[in-house]
Amino acid sequence: MPWSILEYLRKDPEVLRNSLRKRFMDESLVDNAIKYDVEWRKVLTEVNNLRHKHNQISQQIAKVSDEERRVLISEAKELLKTIEVLEKKLDEIERVRDDLLTSMPNIVHPSVPVGSDDSYNIPIRAWGRAKVYSEFLDEFLRNTAGKGVNMDYEVIDWRPIGHADMLEYVLKLGDTLKAAEVSSSRFYYLFDDIVWLDIALLTYAIDYLTSKGFKLVLPPYMLRQQYMAGVVDLATFKDAIYKVEGDDLYLIATAEHSLAALHAGDEIPEEDLPLLYVGVSPCFRREAGAGSRDIKGIFRVHQFHKVEQFAYTMPEQSWDVFESLISNAEELYRNLELPYRLVNVVSGELGSPAAKKYDLEVWYPAQGRFRELVSCSNCTDWQAYRLKIRYLRRKGTVRDYLHTLNSTAIASTRTITAVLENHQKPDGVVEIPKALRKYLEVYSKAPKDYIHPAKR
């Protein structure tokens, strides 16, 4: 039963305290959990002893005479009363203990920078030649060379139009105002060339990853609460997840959720690992904590399409696979000619499931900042424990929790915004990345090289 968190809780709790400190969370959680775990084991032993006594009496009853039976039955009944009281106590302790355990975030990996917010993220490498409007040069340099990673750039003397205005007013290929009226804010209608682009981006990513041996999956878009709770933490549940009224179903916020649930309860032989999946699905997000951030355009929306990489691995494989998932993502963005930097995300911004996370951030010329397009996480055994997914080593003699990892490949709407800003010409024409051409050529009405501003 070596779930890393429970194991450390019993053998070396300082590891957990230290991890919580790095996340700026209250480390008393650990001592509280220890207290309840010790108490739980103590009461469990008491209950088990009483149950044993009761079982013994119960088994005698079948074999004795009528008079003896009457005596034994009343004895058993007495015992049951005691057991019942103690079992109630045990259930209560167990409930508290499990709540404490499942509220425990994953253990922060030693290589994760410690810091409270994303200004402490550490850039690891950068790629591409960023178009930097003169006014944004200081900001650009502060976030590249200033943080120890050099990135090629060219200063431009015109300010590109922001992706939201491009979509809505220059190209006139999106209508977020009507969508807000009929749905609510953060919804959108997209038309023609942008829809082709959305489709092409998805097939592009699918083609790339299936060529690399990933198994293609179209997963359920809704999951029961039990499985959703195995994949996400409470904060995500509250802020990101839509509930379907009248059913025990939740809309997925990413294919990661369904792909993690795919092997819930399974035991996977060592020789089958790693299992690599590429899922494609719509994603539904409440964005409850977002306030009015990115309220314009389609950067932060309630629904979008995403191609997602997901891996099940042996514990000793997961850090290598982690690196390979992010390098897949990088290659996808390099081929789209989108300049990016890769950051090692600070401890304070890590979600509970993740032990370590890389974000791929593309430079947005009109906004003058880097923005997250890809998030790649190693969840180690955090999800596997909750979903009871184990590996079998050496023909079933060792059984243990495996590791799960996930990474964005392409999130459609967000990638579209990056294309609209980075491949925009001074005259408002958007050049389509050549890597997408092949996926657009199959459609007679799809654009092939350029998307042109609407005629007025």
Add this chain to the structure above:
RNA sequence: GCCGGGGUCGCCUAGUCCGGUAGGGCGCCGGCCUGCUAAGCCGGUGGGGAUACCCCCGCGCGGGUUCAAAUCCCGCCCCCGGCGCCA
């Protein structure tokens, strides 16, 4: 949604009517035996707590009846078949 059948230790299966320690086969692991292999024999093969014995829980899930539930009762989930509805 309705009617019927089903869900037992990795797989197959007995036990359910009639309540009393869940049995067998296959596979797998370990051991014995043996020129080698096969066969044969012995033990193990779910979760948890103790770890020197050992104990508790586990028959789709959750309740109930009972000293005692795989077995009886109630609710739910899933699978198969039929009917209905349907892109």
